[in-house]
Amino acid sequence: MLRLTEYTTAAEDAHGVLVLPFDTRQKSRFRATLQDGTEVGVFLERGRILRNGDGLRAEGGEVIRVQAANEAVSTVRCADGTTLARVAYHLGNRHVPLQIGDGFVRYRHDHVLDEMVRGLGLDTTPEQAPFEPEAGAYGGGHSHGHDHDHDHHH
Structure with missing residues (x-):
């Protein structure tokens, strides 16, 4: 091996x-x-x-x-940045790993999330595609440390 x-x-x-x-x-x-x-x-x-x-x-x-690898994902495409940002905001509030690209967002296929997106006025496309979600603000991707001071001085 x-x-x-x-x-x-x-x-x-x-x-x-x-x-x-x-x-x-x-x-x-x-x-x-x-x-x-x-x-x-x-x-x-x-x-x-x-x-x-x-x-x-x-x-x-x-x-x-x-x-x-290709995985079961849902892709939401929208030319209007404000509408797409609104969808990304609501998905982010559910702590869903989210891939953000030019004119689209993608998440692991989930029919409940698909219904939420449709309720916000957009369609989802279920597909098999590589899933590369954002790393997140505090790591989880290439090691970009989280090293700011947490002491609060009053």
Whole structure:
């Protein structure tokens, strides 16, 4: 089994491709299979989400490229930024992982959320697509620390 233990940015020269859904890309330790059938064990530092195109280096130096798998998602498209922002606001209030793109928002398919979006005046498109939600303000993506002072001086 190939042991993948380090992040790298050199994924364009990859020896293999690891296709993973979002839930797995949030984990730091798991077993998986490359597209060519090679078994891998992933052993990474905690606190980082693997993103589409990231590279993982094996103990022997081989680089494997991460690819976001197609998943069941709902996509909301709207040319009006205010309306789309309103939908994103209401989804965010439900702490839904949300992918935000140019003219669209995407979340894991959920019929209750689809009904809410329709109630706000927009249609949803259920589809199979890679899911790359926003990392969030306090981490959850590439390690961009949360290091402001929490002491409040009066």
